[in-house]
Amino acid sequence: MSTLGRWLLALCLMGGLGAPALAADMPTFTLVFKTDGTFEPARLEVPAGRFKLVLVNESKEPVEFESLQLRKEKVLGPGVTSFVVLSISRPGEYPFFDDFHQDAKGVLVVLPKP
Template sequence: MAASRYWFAALALMAGLVAPTLADDLPTFTITFTADGTIDPPRIEVPAGRFKLVLINQSKDPVEFESLPLRKEKVLGPGVKSFVVLSISRPAEYPFFDDFHQDARGTLVVLPNP
């Protein structure tokens, strides 16, 4: 009985170590929140499916990537780089914005798979 607990713990540990590697293998796209309060690029095209958005805050203020239709938000402090993983199967245009700077807006365009 005790041995099975160790195997379970070992498997759980390995699963935790594998998860970051899986995110590294995804198609990756970058969105930058610039020092002048804009989003670059303001329109980004991605394939339908699972992908990673790298978010970079180049400003001296906090920013928040937020998309109401995608139900995603991520706050980044000044100079911080992070990411979100999304899985979207339905091709469409999904708006996003910086919740701290309401004029900074962009569009994520999910394209159908060929």
């Protein structure tokens, strides 16, 4: 293999060719913003560690997933689906809310690793 070939191979490997395999192994959970201003589920249990939280806005208004304890926020336009990746090692309850609809509240329950 030429020097250029080795360099390109190293660049591809560093650039994340292995990342899709890691993302596929990551636990994924879904949180839906409903049209009535609630979350589904309002209480979401997840294992401690790194996971992907898919956020689905079914409403016709913008919404914002926000958690002060987790220091995360994500704004979604009407009908938009997006995600956040969280890494939480401490079991416990982490409240979240929709900053645009203050009555919409939920809790992320982080369970100990088995």
